[in-house]
Amino acid sequence: MIGHFKRSTRRLFALILSIPLVILAGGLLYMFLMTHLENSPRDFWTSVEWAAETLTTTGYGHDSHWTHPAMILFVIFFELVGMSFYVLIFPVFFLPYFEERFEQRLPGNLPEMSGRVLIHRYGPAVDSLVEELRRVGTAFVILEQDERQARRLRDRGYDVVFGSLDEQPGMLAGVETALALITNADDHADATFIMMARERGFSGTILALAEEPLHRPAMEKIGATAVFTPSHVLGAALAARASSRISPKVEGLQLLGERIGIADFRVQAGSPLAGQRLGTLRMRARYGVTVIGQWNGGRFAPAEGPDTRVEAGAILVATGAYANLARVERLATPLRRYGPIVVAGYGAVGRKVVEMLRDAGETIIVIDDVSDPAVDVVGNVLEHATLDRAEVRKARAVVLALSNDSAGVFATAVVRDYAPDVRLIARVNLAPNVARLYQAGADFALSVGQVAGQILAHHLLGEDAVSVEQRLKLARVGPGALVGGHPWQVGIREKTATAVVAVERGTDVLVEFDQAFKVRADDVLFVCGTTASLEKYMREFGATPAERPVAPTT
Missing domain, CATH: 3.30.70.1450 (Regulator of K+ conductance, C-terminal domain)
Structure with a gap:
C-alpha cells in the first residue's frame, strides 16, 4: 500500500518509523554498556529515556557522567546521530512533503481532446511547432513525464498532463477524439505511445520524430502516419549551405551552361558597396551583373528595386558573365570558393553533414573532442591550436554542429575572431538562440526546432510555418x-x-x-x-x- 504514495510521503513514513527504532536501539545498547563498562546498571525505561534525550538534544537529567572511554565515545556518537537527524529532517523529509501538499497538483488525465493536438514529450524539436500552434489558435496538450519540465511548461501557460505511460496506461483515456498526435520521445517510447494510442481507438494522424532513420519503417508499421528525423534534415540543410555541389544556390542555372554564373560577396564595412542603394550603384549598367538579393542574419531578401540598400556584413548574391563577376570581386570581399570544409562536432547532426559532403565529393576536415576513425583533428574547437591543425583559415566554410547552444555561440565568436573571412554555418537547438548565433558572427544558423517545426506545421496546418532555407x-x-x-x-x-x-x-x-x-x-x-x-x-x-x-x- 505504501508503494502507491508519493516519494515525499514515503520518506515521511520512513522518518516516523526510524525515530522510535533508533531510540530503542540506542536505549538497549546504553543499558548493556552501562552494565558491562561502567558497572552501573540502568533499567530499560531509564535507558530509553537517555536515548530519547540524547537524540532530540534536549539534554540530560541526573544521568550525565561516564568514565569508561568506550562509553564516552558511544555517547558522543549517539549525540552526532541526533544532530544528523536535525540536519536532514527538514530539507529531506518535511519540506518536500509540505511542498507537495500545498503546491498545485499537475493533472494526470487528459482533458477533453476534441479539436486538440496531443504532444508526447516536450523538447527543442517541438518548440517552434508549439509557438506556431499558439499563433494560429490550435489548442494542444503536452504529455510530459518529467515533473520539473511539466511544471515549467505549466508556468508558461501550456496545458500539461503529467505521468508515465508505463506506470499509468489509463492516462490516455479520451485520446481517440484528438485532432492529431505528435510523439517526440526516444524511439522506444515513441513506439509504445503509437501502439497505445492505436489500441485506444485513435484513427487520426500520428507524426513521430525519430532519432534513427532505420526505425522509420517499424514505426510506420505499428501505426505512425509519418516518421521524420529532424536532426538528419538539419544536417542536410547545413551541408547544402556549405557546398554548392549539394544544392546550387540557383536551381536551373545549368540551363545557361557556362555563359553565366553566380557569386557570393560578403560586403565588408569598408567596401564601396556597403550602405549604397542599387539605384546609385547601377551594377547592371556599370558592371554587367544583376544583384538577385542578399543574405543578412540568415534570411534572404530579394532585391526589390533601386531603393534596395546593400547592407554592410551581408552576403550579396549576384549573377552575370564570369568576367563581369570578377570585376565586382574587386569591390567587395568574395567568399572563398576553394579549400576544405571544416565540420566541428561529430554527433548525429555532424555525421549527417559529413556524410552528405563526402558523398558530394568535398574535402572534409572533422574536429571533435572524442577520438573516432572519422575524426581528423581531436581537440577543443575553442582552442587556436585545434583550429591551426584543422587549417580553418584555409577552409572554404566551417560548419559548427555542436550539441550545446552555449558552446555553439562561444565557438562562433572564437572562430569568427580567428578566421574573419571564412563562411561560418552553425547548428542550433533552440530557435530563440538563432539570433545569438548571428550576433556572434554566424553567416547562417538553423535550429532543429525550425526544421521540425516546418515539417510538422506543414502536415498539421497545411502551411510552411517556418522557412528552413530560402531557395x-x-x-x-x-x-x-x-x-x-x-x-x-x-x-x-x-x-x-x-x-x-x-x-x-x-x-x-x-x-x-x-x-x-x-x-x-x-x-x-x-x-x-x-x-x-x-x-x-x-x-x-x-x-x-x-x-x-x-x-x-x-
Missing part, C-alpha cells in the same frame, strides 16, 4: 507582357522581386542589354527569384513556361 530558382519563360519592352525596365523588381538575368534569342544567350534593346515575341527570358516571387512574376506579366529546346536526334 532561388531560374525560370525559362515566354516574354508575355514584356514584348517590346526592355528586360530591365522599371517595375519588374518593384512589383515581383525578380530579375531578368538573360534573354535567349535564337541560338544566342544575351546577358547584357543596351538602352535600345527590345524584347521580341520569339525571345525566351530567364527570370531569377524565389518560388513565391516567380509565381508573382508569372501572374503580373502574363508569362508562361517556355518549352525546353529539343535535343537533336542522331
